[in-house]
Amino acid sequence: MENLQGKIVFISGASSGIGKACAEGFAQAGAHLILCARSIEKVEEIAEELKEKFQIEILTCKLDVQNKTAVNEVIDGLPSNWKKIDILINNAGLARGLEKLQQGTMDDWDAMIDTNVKGLLYLTRKIVPFMLENKVNGHVINIGSTAGIHAYPGGAVYCATKAAVKFISDGLRMDVVDKPIRVTNVQPGMVETNFSVVRFHGDQQKADNVYEGIKPLIAEDIANIVLFAASAPPHVQICEVTVTPTNQATAGIVHKEKVNLH
Numbered sequence: 706m707e708n709l710q711g712k713i714v715f716i717s718g719a720s721s722g723i724g725k726a727c728a729e730g731f732a733q734a735g736a737h738l739i740l741c742a743r744s745i746e747k748v749e750e751i752a753e754e755l756k757e758k759f760q761i762e763i764l765t766c767k768l769d770v771q772n773k774t775a776v777n778e779v780i781d782g783l784p785s786n787w788k789k790i791d792i793l794i795n796n797a798g799l800a801r802g803l804e805k806l807q808q809g810t811m812d813d814w815d816a817m818i819d820t821n822v823k824g825l826l827y828l829t830r831k832i833v834p835f836m837l838e839n840k841v842n843g844h845v846i847n848i849g850s851t852a853g854i855h856a857y858p859g860g861a862v863y864c865a866t867k868a869a870v871k872f873i874s875d876g877l878r879m880d881v882v883d884k885p886i887r888v889t890n891v892q893p894g895m896v897e898t899n900f901s902v903v904r905f906h907g908d909q910q911k912a913d914n915v916y917e918g919i920k921p922l923i924a925e926d927i928a929n930i931v932l933f934a935a936s937a938p939p940h941v942q943i944c945e946v947t948v949t950p951t952n953q954a955t956a957g958i959v960h961k962e963k964v965n966l967h
């Protein structure tokens with residue numbers, strides 16, 4: 706396997722969940738990190754802890770990937786030695802709402818499309834040229850979803866954004882086929898993070914119900930797969946990984962043990 710020591714890894718949405726778990730995994734592997742999130746306080750806290758524990762360098766940035774101007778400014782403003790990014794992890798993403806489309810909230814749609822699709826595109830557009838200029842063995846790792854393979858009721862827009870992540874990954878892989886750049890789309894099913902709390906606008910009870918009666922994946926399960934793809938030898942491109950809990954077959958087909966019937 707490839708040594709990740711000293712590589713520069715850019716992670717969006719690094720303040721929690723899969724992004725945070727990836728930060729921990731790559732830090733442990735000795736990589737240097739650029740951690741971005743809307744909450745600078747949270748990423749700074751994570752950075753302090755990881756720097757001390759693993760003796761690595763970390764740059765933190767406050768960034769809402771929906772904001773094209775902010776993406777341009779943050780990436781253009783990186784110190785030149787930090788622009789030599791080896792691995793981009795497009796993790797920032799969210800689901801909002803589970804209403805039928807005809808009852809959906811347009812602001813929720815904007816947040817999902819602007820973050821999951823446009824934000825991912827903006828970062829990729831800015832960072833892939835650095836990989837080419839710096840002649841690194843670059844790697845773009847997108848966090849897609851099983852929701853991008855099969856739609857489910859109430860998920861039309863979220864599922865569409867993750868289908869877009871799949872096709873952006875496939876298209877980019879073609880666009881860099883003659884370059885030393887790998888593109889991986891990791892498509893997790895149910896992962897217990899703050900994903901459902903965000904989807905239900907902070908309703909913890911509704912979020913807990915999603916994972917009741919099933920053992921969901923945890924963020925570290927996904928980080929392990931991201932690390933595996935990143936540390937494969939440079940000639941090995943893991944194009945796509947789909948991972949679900951054992952009792953989930955597709956985005957919409959889940960077996961749950963009946964609990965708390967009374």
Ligand code: 8X3
Nearest residue numbers: 850852893894895956
């Ligand atoms: C998350 C997968 O099925 O919970 O991306 O929407 S699902």
